[in-house]
Amino acid sequence: MTQLESAKAGNITDEMRSVAAAEGIAPDRLCSEIAAGHVVIPKNIHRSFSPRGIGKGLHTKVNANIGTSPSRCNLEEELAKLDAAVSAGADAVMDLSTGGDLDDTLRKILERSPVMIGTVPIYKSVSRMLAAGRTCVELTADGIFDEIETQCRAGVDFITVHCGITRQTLRVLKGCSRMMGMVSRGGSLIAEWIARNESENPLYAQYDRLLEIARAHDVTLSLGDGLRPGTIFDAQDRAQISELVVLGELAGRAREAGVQVMIEGPGHVPLNRIASDMKLQQGLCGQAPYYVLGPLPTDIAAGYDHITGAIGGAIAAANGADFLCYVTPAEHLALPGVEDVREGVIASKIAAHIGDLEKGMPAAWTRDREMTAARSRFDWTAMFKHALDPEKARRMRNQSEDKDREVCTMCGDFCALKTYARAVEEK
Amino acid sequence: MTQLESAKAGNITDEMRSVAAAEGIAPDRLCSEIAAGHVVIPKNIHRSFSPRGIGKGLHTKVNANIGTSPSRCNLEEELAKLDAAVSAGADAVMDLSTGGDLDDTLRKILERSPVMIGTVPIYKSVSRMLAAGRTCVELTADGIFDEIETQCRAGVDFITVHCGITRQTLRVLKGCSRMMGMVSRGGSLIAEWIARNESENPLYAQYDRLLEIARAHDVTLSLGDGLRPGTIFDAQDRAQISELVVLGELAGRAREAGVQVMIEGPGHVPLNRIASDMKLQQGLCGQAPYYVLGPLPTDIAAGYDHITGAIGGAIAAANGADFLCYVTPAEHLALPGVEDVREGVIASKIAAHIGDLEKGMPAAWTRDREMTAARSRFDWTAMFKHALDPEKARRMRNQSEDKDREVCTMCGDFCALKTYARAVEEK
Numbered sequence: 009m010t011q012l013e014s015a016k017a018g019n020i021t022d023e024m025r026s027v028a029a030a031e032g033i034a035p036d037r038l039c040s041e042i043a044a045g046h047v048v049i050p051k052n053i054h055r056s057f058s059p060r061g062i063g064k065g066l067h068t069k070v071n072a073n074i075g076t077s078p079s080r081c082n083l084e085e086e087l088a089k090l091d092a093a094v095s096a097g098a099d100a101v102m103d104l105s106t107g108g109d110l111d112d113t114l115r116k117i118l119e120r121s122p123v124m125i126g127t128v129p130i131y132k133s134v135s136r137m138l139a140a141g142r143t144c145v146e147l148t149a150d151g152i153f154d155e156i157e158t159q160c161r162a163g164v165d166f167i168t169v170h171c172g173i174t175r176q177t178l179r180v181l182k183g184c185s186r187m188m189g190m191v192s193r194g195g196s197l198i199a200e201w202i203a204r205n206e207s208e209n210p211l212y213a214q215y216d217r218l219l220e221i222a223r224a225h226d227v228t229l230s231l232g233d234g235l236r237p238g239t240i241f242d243a244q245d246r247a248q249i250s251e252l253v254v255l256g257e258l259a260g261r262a263r264e265a266g267v268q269v270m271i272e273g274p275g276h277v278p279l280n281r282i283a284s285d286m287k288l289q290q291g292l293c294g295q296a297p298y299y300v301l302g303p304l305p306t307d308i309a310a311g312y313d314h315i316t317g318a319i320g321g322a323i324a325a326a327n328g329a330d331f332l333c334y335v336t337p338a339e340h341l342a343l344p345g346v347e348d349v350r351e352g353v354i355a356s357k358i359a360a361h362i363g364d365l366e367k368g369m370p371a372a373w374t375r376d377r378e379m380t381a382a383r384s385r386f387d388w389t390a391m392f393k394h395a396l397d398p399e400k401a402r403r404m405r406n407q408s409e410d411k412d413r414e415v416c417t418m419c420g421d422f423c424a425l426k427t428y429a430r431a432v433e434e435k
Numbered sequence: 436m437t438q439l440e441s442a443k444a445g446n447i448t449d450e451m452r453s454v455a456a457a458e459g460i461a462p463d464r465l466c467s468e469i470a471a472g473h474v475v476i477p478k479n480i481h482r483s484f485s486p487r488g489i490g491k492g493l494h495t496k497v498n499a500n501i502g503t504s505p506s507r508c509n510l511e512e513e514l515a516k517l518d519a520a521v522s523a524g525a526d527a528v529m530d531l532s533t534g535g536d537l538d539d540t541l542r543k544i545l546e547r548s549p550v551m552i553g554t555v556p557i558y559k560s561v562s563r564m565l566a567a568g569r570t571c572v573e574l575t576a577d578g579i580f581d582e583i584e585t586q587c588r589a590g591v592d593f594i595t596v597h598c599g600i601t602r603q604t605l606r607v608l609k610g611c612s613r614m615m616g617m618v619s620r621g622g623s624l625i626a627e628w629i630a631r632n633e634s635e636n637p638l639y640a641q642y643d644r645l646l647e648i649a650r651a652h653d654v655t656l657s658l659g660d661g662l663r664p665g666t667i668f669d670a671q672d673r674a675q676i677s678e679l680v681v682l683g684e685l686a687g688r689a690r691e692a693g694v695q696v697m698i699e700g701p702g703h704v705p706l707n708r709i710a711s712d713m714k715l716q717q718g719l720c721g722q723a724p725y726y727v728l729g730p731l732p733t734d735i736a737a738g739y740d741h742i743t744g745a746i747g748g749a750i751a752a753a754n755g756a757d758f759l760c761y762v763t764p765a766e767h768l769a770l771p772g773v774e775d776v777r778e779g780v781i782a783s784k785i786a787a788h789i790g791d792l793e794k795g796m797p798a799a800w801t802r803d804r805e806m807t808a809a810r811s812r813f814d815w816t817a818m819f820k821h822a823l824d825p826e827k828a829r830r831m832r833n834q835s836e837d838k839d840r841e842v843c844t845m846c847g848d849f850c851a852l853k854t855y856a857r858a859v860e861e862k
Contacts, residue, residue, distance in 0.1 A: 077836075077847045077848075078847060078848060079836040079837050079847055080836050106847065106848070106849060131849070134849070138848060144854075178858075182859065187804075187807045187808065187811055188807060188810070188811055188852070189811075189851075189852055189855045189856070189859075190851050190852070190854075190855035191851045191852065192851055193846050193849045193850075193851045193854070195851070196851040196852075196854035196855040196858065197849070197854055199854070199855055199858040199859075200854050200855070200857050200858040202858070203857075203858040203859065204858075238810075238851075238852075239803070239807040239810070240792070240803060240807075241803070241804065241807055278792060278793070279749060279750075279753055279789055279792065279793050280753070280793055305749070305789045305792070306785065306788055306789050306792060306803060307803045307806045307807050307810070308788065308802055308803055308806045308821055308822060308823050309785050309788075309822070309823050309824075310818065310822045310823075310828040310831075311822065311823075311824050311827040311828045311831055312781055312782070312785060312823065312824065312827075314742075315741075315742050315745050315781075315782055315785050316785055316789075318742050318745070318746055319745055319746050319749045319785070319786070319789060322706060322732070322746045323706075323750070326706055326707070337831070338831060340810070341828060341831040341832045341835065342831050342832060342834055342835035342837075342838075343835065343836075354739055354742075355739070355742055358733065358736050358739060358742055358743055358746070359746070361733055361735065361736075362706055362732045362733050362743075362746060365667070365705060365706065365732070365733060366705070366706050366707055375735055376666070376667060376668070376733060376734045376735055377614075377668065379734045379735045380614045380615060380666040380667075380668055380734055381614065383615070383665075383666070383734070383767070384614055384615055384616075391737065394735055395735060395736070395737045395738065396735050396736050396737075396738075396739065397738050397739065400738040400739075401737040401738045401768060404737075404738055404764070404765060404768040404769050405768045405769060407769055408768065408769035408770065409504075409506040409507050409770070410506050410769075411769075419620050420504045420505060420506055420533065421505060421533070421565060422533060422558070422561070422620045422624070423620075424616075424617050424618045424619055424620045424622065424623040424665075425615070425616055425617070425618065425623075425665075427571075427617075427620070427623035427624055427626070427627050428616045428617035428623040428626055428627070429616070430627050430630075431605075431623065431626040431627040431629070431630040431631075432609065432616075432626075432630065
């Protein structure tokens, strides 16, 4: 039985108990939200780790993408990225490898990871074709589903599947005057396959087959947004929204089949459209968990897109996004290194935490309260403890000339807290 | 005549023409906004540089704070910070020095800076007292005004003056159960002075004297928010708002006296209160330009508060903030180094630019459009040109394995743009 099937039957699983405890909510409330499709617990039946939930009423989660490519293929580096992401607080990691021994890479990542692992199966399907001197157009439906099944058997917890790229949504896309066309790798490969084979997307046409595989291993489907905008100019156009409508329909079918499902979202979105994008998804997709990339409210900050993504992510989370895919400083420029991964995760964690404050999560408010209390009494040990990145906070403080004095360093002798304390002292 | 007096008389000055040209608006429209007190051009009559405007209808500006302290006092380092701030795009720099030869430091900064320079005169007044083994309580009203006049004669373009710390607003503060009391250095010094001398704040009681000095040199007053919240728990309490009411009254008096004036704002503010804080200021202060610090929507991100500040700053600017004071990664931990200054300015520039997109500034949209166009045609030279930090973007790209290939590096052989182009090719 999948977590969803158990929840529908009213059975509280060990995973639900574990997630409820971590979130500080009642297990039966969590069970109801899972049954309604508002929460997922991505955890493959073949894996064993401490699971986390994603969705309504839970803390906002963060994903980090890692993976080899043909031009940069070093398994040790990817494992170091995995470690860096987890130690910085990532709740999930996606292996997007396209270079080297793909099966071995995924296996090593699954073995090592203490958090949920996701993949985009079509990447490996196509990588294998390219390595054999062929193209994605030559893939068969059976080949696509076989790769998905292989990865589900290997233990992947969630998979991105671009089921919403269909003849109809591509027709809508052609009618949009986009500046950036398609920027989804997986989505564009499906688009090419559809166009060249003059056939419907197998992930859509044979969606029940996908559901059957996912159900057998309790793999959570992450319905990919192949038509997400790649610039703020393309945001919320008819292509993006018609795909979201299809994803909403498919989410409903997944729930009926007992398969856990979440929806992927943009991307590049002007600041004032981020909140409405979150609300639209909630309405169109029956409050399925929403997994967004960024969003990025400007296109000009290459080299600093982790900051741009944190700005968009905070507003997204505050308005209901459940799961933030990180953006690293390397976005749009290069493949991220270990330090980029770390910076990207921390930036997304800041956004997620601000979202949690806005969502009224008691634990988030407690953490800010404890930090404030520590700050007001100059308790550096407690400040480091409550900081998002205790190690960096401690390192920066220790570089300060005033590190051994009871001042907060910025003000030095002009400490406002102490000056004000003197001002209100009884004489 | 000050810029405000000229504007009221309908005289378009060279400064107005220069600012209007840089902003891409009509000089007479700018002149009307200055006359109404919605825009200021901080530029001391004794200085010569290319001025910038701050306020309604103009691009959002960014300030960087630099300055020596008794424990870290190196003029060369401060000048390097000035250069770093300016090269990263700062529109203003504040010299907050409290250590070493204060007059010489300010003079050197004024000589070297191509942008407007601000100070907090009370810092120097108190530094001199402390250096002489005395306390701020011993300052006299004459001493305070003499220091202000000295700095205005030296050429400072805008000064922060904590005129809103009064017996009445301090009484309101005492009635608030704040976690962090006062976190404004200048504000707390005035509070101590008031308490110990049992007298009203000279900057409030003798406000006309301040106006006379400012008017004589066309120094813009930046009315400091001594009661700004120092944690999200203290935001928008009665203390903060009663000070803002006083600042609104004082802004009106400044305008009547022909003195340019802007208002300083928080600080630590929960995300969902940032927009309302901007609207409140506009209403209470007759749309005087609003100069905010951050704001920071969480307290737990020490080491990354430039990111937290960019999140708050973007929302503030989108809702009408005119001038963002940067926050560096060192905030709450140490004095910023040169690299921190650079990172802080860039983070604030991202926030300012996102704010400008939301404000509908045509030049901001053009820049994003040009970046998108460059990206869609793989034109790296143009992408670097339009990037907020061309140097960093180029450096990161050049570290990539794929730097000599016409791919955008992240996707490599899986370039979505190219795949989709193949998909829609005519057969």
